[in-house]
Amino acid sequence: MKKLINATDDVVVEALQGMEHAHPSLKVVYEPKYVVRGDAPVSGKVGIISGGGSGHEPMHGGFVGMGMLDAACPGEVFTSPTPDQMLEATKAVDGGAGVLHIVKNYTGDVLNFEMAAELAAADDIDVEAVVIDDDVAVQDSSFTAGRRGVGATVLAEKICGAAAEAGRDLAAVKELCERVNANGRSMGMALTSCTVPAAGKPTFELGDDEMEIGIGIHGEPGRERRPVATAAEVAKMLVDPILTDLPYAEGEKALVFVNSMGGTPLIELYIIYNEVAKILAEHGIEVARNLIGPYITSLEMQGCSVTLLKLDDEMTELWDAPVNTPGLRWGA
Amino acid sequence: MANGTTVTVDDLVAWVHRFSEVITEHADELTQLDSAIGDADHGTNMRRGCRAAVDALAAAEPGDITGFGRAIAMKVISTVGGASGPLYGSFFLALGTTGGSASEMDAAGTVAALKAGVEAIRTRGKAEPGDKTMLDALLPAIAAMEGSLDNGGSLADALQAGTTAAEEGMRATIPMLARKGRASYLGERSIGHQDPGATSSWLLVRSAAETLAA
Ligand SMILES: Nc1ncnc2c1ncn2[C@@H]1O[C@H](COP(=O)(O)OP(=O)(O)OP(=O)(O)O)[C@@H](O)[C@H]1O
Numbered sequence: 001m002k003k004l005i006n007a008t009d010d011v012v013v014e015a016l017q018g019m020e021h022a023h024p025s026l027k028v029v030y031e032p033k034y035v036v037r038g039d040a041p042v043s044g045k046v047g048i049i050s051g052g053g054s055g056h057e058p059m060h061g062g063f064v065g066m067g068m069l070d071a072a073c074p075g076e077v078f079t080s081p082t083p084d085q086m087l088e089a090t091k092a093v094d095g096g097a098g099v100l101h102i103v104k105n106y107t108g109d110v111l112n113f114e115m116a117a118e119l120a121a122a123d124d125i126d127v128e129a130v131v132i133d134d135d136v137a138v139q140d141s142s143f144t145a146g147r148r149g150v151g152a153t154v155l156a157e158k159i160c161g162a163a164a165e166a167g168r169d170l171a172a173v174k175e176l177c178e179r180v181n182a183n184g185r186s187m188g189m190a191l192t193s194c195t196v197p198a199a200g201k202p203t204f205e206l207g208d209d210e211m212e213i214g215i216g217i218h219g220e221p222g223r224e225r226r227p228v229a230t231a232a233e234v235a236k237m238l239v240d241p242i243l244t245d246l247p248y249a250e251g252e253k254a255l256v257f258v259n260s261m262g263g264t265p266l267i268e269l270y271i272i273y274n275e276v277a278k279i280l281a282e283h284g285i286e287v288a289r290n291l292i293g294p295y296i297t298s299l300e301m302q303g304c305s306v307t308l309l310k311l312d313d314e315m316t317e318l319w320d321a322p323v324n325t326p327g328l329r330w331g332a
Numbered sequence: 333m334a335n336g337t338t339v340t341v342d343d344l345v346a347w348v349h350r351f352s353e354v355i356t357e358h359a360d361e362l363t364q365l366d367s368a369i370g371d372a373d374h375g376t377n378m379r380r381g382c383r384a385a386v387d388a389l390a391a392a393e394p395g396d397i398t399g400f401g402r403a404i405a406m407k408v409i410s411t412v413g414g415a416s417g418p419l420y421g422s423f424f425l426a427l428g429t430t431g432g433s434a435s436e437m438d439a440a441g442t443v444a445a446l447k448a449g450v451e452a453i454r455t456r457g458k459a460e461p462g463d464k465t466m467l468d469a470l471l472p473a474i475a476a477m478e479g480s481l482d483n484g485g486s487l488a489d490a491l492q493a494g495t496t497a498a499e500e501g502m503r504a505t506i507p508m509l510a511r512k513g514r515a516s517y518l519g520e521r522s523i524g525h526q527d528p529g530a531t532s533s534w535l536l537v538r539s540a541a542e543t544l545a546a
């Protein structure tokens with residue numbers, strides 16, 4: 001394993017220390033761990049927190065700030081954070097208007113956030129939770145853990161953050177978050193695996209001429225292994241299942257989010273974006289907004305994911321609203 | 333007591349010490365299993381949590397079963413993380429609540445407390461037998477313990493029967509299709525791999541047999 005670290009046990013804490021030095025507008029609490037807006041709690045504003053395993057940077061800590069999250073709870077690499085973190089973060093951001101938990105659908109995250117919400121309710125804080133499950137690679141069924149939460153999480157955090165900033169109440173922000181989830185779909189692929197620092201070796205082996213289709217964001221193997229293909233073919237493998245799952249009518253608008261898993265450079269993301277745009281044009285789908293870059297990563301994995309969000313005017317307006325976080329910033 | 337054995341808080345603490353030892357010994361293997369069908373962290377999670385639990389018990393010096401359950405549950409929940417943190421945490425919390433303010437339990441009480449713990453895992457995680465989770469080791473273990481006591485077995489017999497059943501249950505997860513947890517994302521590809529959580533659960537039962545009726 002080759003990594004720019006000091007000791008595997010210190011990875012999360014030292015990265016947080018770096019964030020703290022780099023971004024004075026944020027506050028980092030270490031016992032228990034969470035990253036919070038320096039001006040929290042914002043009185044009268046719905047607080048929004050998210051959290052999950054580390055290794056997906058900039059998500060979630062990098063999305064804390066004006067117009068997005070109020071706090072983020074980082075777990076160990078690829079491991080859910082714990083209820084004590086979520087409870088303290090919830091208290092820290094409660095400005096009297098309640099707190100929304102944006103939870104990615106992984107058993108660990110769901111169970112830990114559930115316990116945190118029970119504890120917060122006991123402290124008389126109004127907490128609502130929305131579970132994001134946008135990954136079409138996973139067959140959905142009520143008998144299973146269901147779909148994973150991936151790219152749509154970033155979009156939900158941005159759009160709901162803007163809504164909270166605009167003064168909407170908890171019920172409205174929650175409804176919006178559910179709407180983003182219902183209209184967002186993602187699919188990811190990997191060219192390489194990644195190495196969890198504590199494990200020391202790649203989570204799975206991929207031959208030089210192989211790729212995994214339908215991966216999540218934790219270095220887990222996907223649904224099928226295939227010979228490597230061209231960007232055009234890969235784009236099709238990612239977009240087709242999304243459009244099958246959530247068809248678009250001619251003229252409907254989409255936000256296209258092409259995300260790097262960490263190791264794939266921007267030049268390749270643009271090639272994929274170009275191919276995605278062609279496919280959408282064939283379907284008569286208007287690409288109204290886009291986001292291209294590493295936003296929800298899987299350590300150093302090479303690969304990408306595509307998320308399509310079917311936009312309405314309200315979501316578009318909230319997407320365009322100012323945001324000022326380490327990972328996403330415009331208009332502010 | 334009915335079967336000639338009582339389990340004290342000290343025995344329970346010894347159990348956690350033993351569990352932490354075997355988890356540490358098997359941590360790489362658990363992580364290995366988790367890298368086949370999960371995210372390669374189960375051993376690391378459990379080792380971190382068990383060590384913290386041992387320290388927490390030393391600091392808390394619980395005087396009764398409930399105190400034991402609470403001290404370890406809170407630590408496990410706040411240090412293990414992942415899915416197994418809240419699940420094992422709920423296990424110890426319910427075990428402690430069922431044991432109550434007594435400072436010792438008889439054989440039937442011990443098995444009842446273990447059963448309450450396993451039921452709490454089932455309630456929290458909403459998994460069913462055959463879903464390829466820790467429950468596939470734990471539910472058969474409890475059934476075997478109850479069967480053993482019903483047939484006049486001692487606590488040592490019951491825990492031994494439980495260990496055997498847990499081990500069989502753990503092996504039986506290999507051909508199962510995962511329906512809960514991360515492994516479920518793999519669909520058919522989860523078949524042919526032993527569930528990491530069922531493996532740590534077998535170690536939990538085995539270390540109980542080594543300590544509680546000793
Ligand atoms: N719903 C559930 N009910 C019971 N056991 C479960 C459930 N989901 C997962 N498990 C058990 O948890 C084990 C995995 O635990 P682990 O500590 O690796 O957490 P994880 O799933 O990786 O969590 P995270 O997603 O936060 O990393 C599985 O092997 C399985 O036995």
Ligand SMILES: [Mg+2]
Nearest residue numbers: 370371373374
């Ligand atoms: Mg795991």
